Amino acid sequence: MSDDRRSPVAHDSGPGDPARRRFLVGGSLIVSFAIMPRMAAFAQTTTEAGTFTASAPKLPGSLKSTPLLDAWIKVAPDGHVSVFTGKVELGTGIRTALLQVAAEELDLAPDAIELITADTAATPNEGYTAGSHTMADSGTAILNAAAQVRTLLVASAAAQLGVDAAALTTRDGAIIAADGRRVTYGDAVRYANLHQNAQPDAATKPPSSYAVIGHTLPRVDIPGKVTGGASYVQDLRLPGMLHARVVRPPSYGASLVAVDSARVEALPGVIKVVRNGNYLAVVADDEWRAILAMRELELAARWQAGPPLPDPASIHALLMTLPSQEIVVADQGAAVPGSTLRARYTKPYLTHGSIGPSCAVAQLDNGVMSVWTHTQGVYPLRAGIAEMLAMPPEKVRCVHVEGSGCYGHNSADDVAADAALLARELPGRPVRVQLMREQEHLWEPFGPAMTVEASATLDASGTMTDWRYELWSNTHNNRIENAGRLLAAQLLAQPFTPAPPKPIPMPEGGGDRNSIPLYRVPSLHVQHHFVPTMPIRVSAMRSLGAHMNVFAIESFIDELARAAHADPVAFRLKHLDDPRAHDVIRAVVDQFGWQARSARTGGSSPRSHGTGFAFAQYKNLMAYLAVAMEVTVLRDTGELSIERVVAAVDCGQIVNPDGVRNQIEGGILQTTSWTLYEETQFDRQRITSFDWSTYPIMRFSSVPKRVDVLLINRPGLPFLGVGEAAQGPAAAALANAIDDATGVRIRDLPLLGPKGKDALKA
Known part of the structure; x- marks a missing residue:
């Protein structure tokens, strides 16, 4: 799209856009419009993305809180179409996916649409872009708003042409009659009222007719980045x-x-x-x-x-002794006698x-x-x-x-x-x-340290009968609730006080996200010890508590499978009732060529090979992901090589297949770096991880040699969000593969930190 078609508030045009420069030279301009009707307040919903009042609770996605159609879709008299979202591009490819969603329902080419993202002068308030909510909330809203806008435009054209709306088709920004007469979207909108609330249960296209959704579209944000253009x-x-x-x-x-x-x-x-x-x-x-x-x-x-910082060597013990708010996450059934296993897992602060x-x-x-x-x-x-x-x-x-x-x-x-x-x-x-x-x-606000204690009981048949899980963690959300959450405001002569930390309620959860196993267990107790005191400044890090909780749960599941003399994959399937979970697991097993086992395949040789497996559904609400890894470990040095990774994901209706693969591949690499290497260092005076030498991250030489991502598409089912699905399962698969290769179970992250390397060398 040429620059002269761009709105002066269209910040996605890029920092160097001439239209933006003209706007800035001319001074500030505030464009505002009503995007919330006056309605009686409904119950509030709190997620990682924020707290929202559902003024239209029967509508899908973010239409619940912003129901006006023209808050999402605008059609100008010249036919120019603008789509608005309160979500932002974080490198996940959402601009591309949201364009595809709008283009599909509007019967337009994606490059004929101007997408305006997250501008307080123009877009709906969708809180934070967080928690894999973009497609589920904003994508769903745009899908339904675009479908209803198209219906209103067709009705307007039908009145102008004097024909039945059902006899009209839409293509490339025009409504076309059987006799060839055409009404452009620009002409149709002159007699259509888009400033009205969306309607519940309005029809959208059947997935069988999709021409844009479900197909790979090259990401619109990539060209500038790879050519050195102004992108950031x-x-x-x-x-x-x-x-x-x-x-x-x-x-x-x-x-x-x-x-x-x-x-x-x-x-x-x-x-x-x-x-x-x-x-x-x-x-x-x-x-x-x-x-x-x-x-x-x-x-x-x-x-x-x-004041001094706590002793870093005893930070996990400190977390378990600080005053805490006690949250019972799950409590069902009574403990059953049997063989009980116990384990403790820890995660450090992360940068x-x-x-x-x-x-x-x-x-x-x-x-x-x-x-x-x-x-x-x-x-x-x-x-x-x-x-x-x-x-x-x-x-x-x-x-x-x-x-x-x-x-x-x-x-x-x-x-x-x-x-x-x-x-x-x-x-x-x-x-x-x-x-x-x-x-x-x-x-920066760091990712919080966590301590987890798990115990589980097996009966004589190797079936889990009881599960006990406790976690200790600071808040995973210190986002900007008031001025005091901003560092500069805390440093002023008249400082602002940060709003007190609060847990994110389940089912989304914060530190307790994914703390409830998806597996069938008759007796279940999960306890969150929410620790408000924060010796280190912390806040949200990708996947929040799910990284640690899935790492701990899926590591412990492997330990339980070994105690039951069962293959780790078969043990999981035995305790899973969800057919979609079975599908992603079996897809990985088939592609990876998983060899069933009931004991370790590796040993104590200097060069050991092993395989590991893990599974989770992000938040137990969103994308399903299973992953298998093969590793080689050099015992003398603690050096690890990831030979191959196979993952399968089910995120409901897929919008951009390549975009989904990008997210799973990127998530696997990022969590591999967290899980193997990363730990924020500090002493009694200050944080000491001040550069890449004091905070090492994964180098290119440590990237998995091969990563295959299998996609399970569910046409017509809700978008589940995929951006954070890989963080926990990939971490656990790594730990399980190392254990299989070496016989060493490392329960403290990072796996190749000093404690982990010492254990491998022992």
Whole structure:
């Protein structure tokens, strides 16, 4: 689509889009429209994506909270079609998939549609892009809204042509009669009212007629990325833009005693040094000058140390002793006598490790604060920034621009707050703030540490009769509920207090996500010890507690299978009633060539081979995934090679097959890095994982040699969401394969950390 067709609020056009530049030169523009009718409030629903009031509870997806059709689909008199979503592109390919959904129901080519994502001046409020909710919530809303818009356009054309609507067809933005007469969508919309609520149970296309959904469409976000085009917020350059760098405290709770800024203020290009309490930053006319000034400002600052951190060697014991909120996740049946196994599993704090340090641009112009940000939630961020700046929310506009690396609550919101604070100091000038690598690593909200204790009882036939599972964890959601959740707001002379941490209720769950096994067990008890005290700053990381819980459950299932002298796959199938679970498992077994066994196939030789298997349904609500791995382990060094991986996924109706494969492959690689290598290091004073040498991630040499992903399509069934399905099963399959190869069961993550390597060498 040519740039002259793009709306000035269409942030998905890319940071370098000429239309956007013209908009910025001309000043700020707020476009607003009513997307929520006045209706009686209904019950609220809380998920990882946020808390929503379902004003139209019978509607599908996000239409429940935003039922107006023209909040999702707009047709201009010239026939230009715009589709709106409150979700954002995080590198998962959702822009492509959502375009396909809209194109299918509107009978348009995907490239004839303008997709506008997450802009508080234009799009529905869909909270956060999180928890694999995009297709289930936004995709479903767009599918149904587009179908109803097409029906309204056809009805308008039928009236104009004087024919029965059933006799008309739609193609390429036109409604066509049997005699060849045509009415364009632009002409039809003149007599159609799209400003009305969607209707429940409205007809959509039968899957048998799909021409776009279910077919691979090349991702629309890839060309710019692979050719070096402006693709990320880090690439955004605006006329008259200034560059800023922040100086973070050396540790949690440290206070700024004094700073001699005179030398810094005299440096070439320095525009302003900003100090507000413990908040310190410098603004310059050039990025390199800003970096040099920041380094000088660091040297000029004197800090008083904050309170000590806990002993990292005893962090898991500490989690189990801190005061906790007790949540009974599941409790059914009574314990049955038998042979009982017990095990404890641990997970360390994890760093998001975004490849590109977080960045944002902000501008205060004519009383409106505009922020270009790679936040996962533009509306919650707007509320937090508005509170921090004491501005009305309608005077703050947050526009999503893709960032280089995310997958959870990293520093994106913090750096957006930095940009807004500094832009307030220099009205009229865009201010760009990018974090340094060490700032991103040291100050982001980390993925929480977790401790799990599991026990289970087998009867004489090797059947599970009792399951007991307890987990200890901090919150997995410290997203922007108030200004106090923003780091900059905590550092001000009049600091904002973070909203208290809260668990995410089941069935979605936070730390307890996927803590209930999908397996049939007559007696079941799951206890979540929710620990509000957070010695380390934490928040959401991809899949939340599912990574650890599935790792622990599926590792323990293998241990139970061995105790029952059963093949691990057969043991799982024996305890699973869900036919869709059986289908993904059998697909992997067949493709992998799984060899049934009741004992380890490896041993204590210096070079050992083994295979591992795992299965889960994400949240017990979304995509089903099974995975098998083959590994080679060198016992003397602890070196591991992943020879091959076979996974099968059922995510309901598939929109873009290649996109689904991308997500499963990427999830397998990411969780492999977490599971084998990653651990946030700290001492009694501060976080010490400040770069890639102190926080190693998987290198290309460790990538699995082959990954095959099998897709099980379910035409017409709901979109289940696939972005986080692989995180837990792939982790457990790795541990199970290592155990099979070596006879060493490693229960503490990372598997190839010092403890794991010592166990392999023993």
